[in-house]
Every structure is written in C-alpha cells, then in structure tokens.
Amino acid sequence: MAALAQQISQWFDGTGIEVVISTRHLHDLSTLGYSLNSGICRYDIPAIRLQNGERSVNIVPQQLLDGVEKGIVTLSLEAPDGAGSREVFYLSLAPEEGWMIRKAHQPPETRLILTEDRFFMAVDSLA
Numbered sequence: 001m002a003a004l005a006q007q008i009s010q011w012f013d014g015t016g017i018e019v020v021i022s023t024r025h026l027h028d029l030s031t032l033g034y035s036l037n038s039g040i041c042r043y044d045i046p047a048i049r050l051q052n053g054e055r056s057v058n059i060v061p062q063q064l065l066d067g068v069e070k071g072i073v074t075l076s077l078e079a080p081d082g083a084g085s086r087e088v089f090y091l092s093l094a095p096e097e098g099w100m101i102r103k104a105h106q107p108p109e110t111r112l113i114l115t116e117d118r119f120f121m122a123v124d125s126l127a
Contacts, residue, residue, distance in 0.1 A: 001045050001061055004059075004073075004091075008048055008050070011120075012050065016052070018050070018052070021046050022046070022047050022048075023045070023046060024047040026044070026062075046061075048060075050123065055077075055079050056078045058074075058075070060073065069108050070092060071092055072092050073092070073099075075088070075089040075091055079125060087103075087122075088104035089101055089103055089104060089122050090104055094113060100112060100114060101118055101122060
C-alpha cells in the first residue's frame with residue numbers, strides 16, 4: 001500500500017490535485033485464522049485521499065483476504081452534486097506485482113492490471 005501511495009503521489013505531482021496520505025488503524029477480521037496472539041489482525045496501513053476542490057477520491061484499505069483477492073482496497077469517488085455522485089472500485093494485489101482494479105459490482109474474475117491509464121479513467125470525474 002505504501003508503494004501504491006508513492007506511485008499515486010508521483011502521478012499527481014504538479015497537477016494541482018492535493019494528495020493526502022494518512023495512516024489508518026485497520027482491524028482486519030479476515031486474518032483471524034492466522035493467529036490472534038500475534039496481533040496480525042490489527043495493523044497500521046496508509047490510506048490516500050485525492051482532493052480537487054469539492055471533489056475527492058478516497059483509497060482506503062479494507063482487508064487482507066477475501067476469497068481469490070488479497071489486499072482489498074476501496075477506491076471511491078465523491079462529488080458534491082447529489083445523486084449518482086459516488087462511484088466505487090476495488091483494488092487488490094496482483095498475483096505477480098502491482099495492483100488489479102475492478103468496478104465494485106463486478107466479480108473478482110473481471111479484474112484488470114492497474115495501469116496509469118486505467119487509474120486515471122477511474123478517477124476521471126475528479127478533474
């Protein structure tokens with residue numbers, strides 16, 4: 001997640017869109033099977049907010065495991081103009097390297113490799 005935050009910061013460098021990276025304290029119940037004693041179900045992880053005026057994108061970690069997906073993160077777009085102003089995508093770790101992206105209503109099998117172009121298509125309404 002830290003590498004994703006760094007990549008996104010680089011993509012928006014010099015654009016006028018504010019990139020805010022914060023730390024989220026995640027209580028992840030998807031890891032309960034590993035070990036309650038090791039504390040693995042609670043950890044600190046970066047969260048990202050992109051701000052352009054009243055429009056924003058939040059990229060927030062959700063859980064480590066969910067079926068075939070690992071490292072589940074929501075990407076939600078918020079606009080102040082009422083109905084239909086919220087769009088949600090899911091990001092997850094790619095099998096080899098990087099991230100995958102899909103719309104929230106799509107099954108995990110439809111995930112695509114997250115490229116700079118796909119990322120900017122997802123956050124297009126931020127502009």
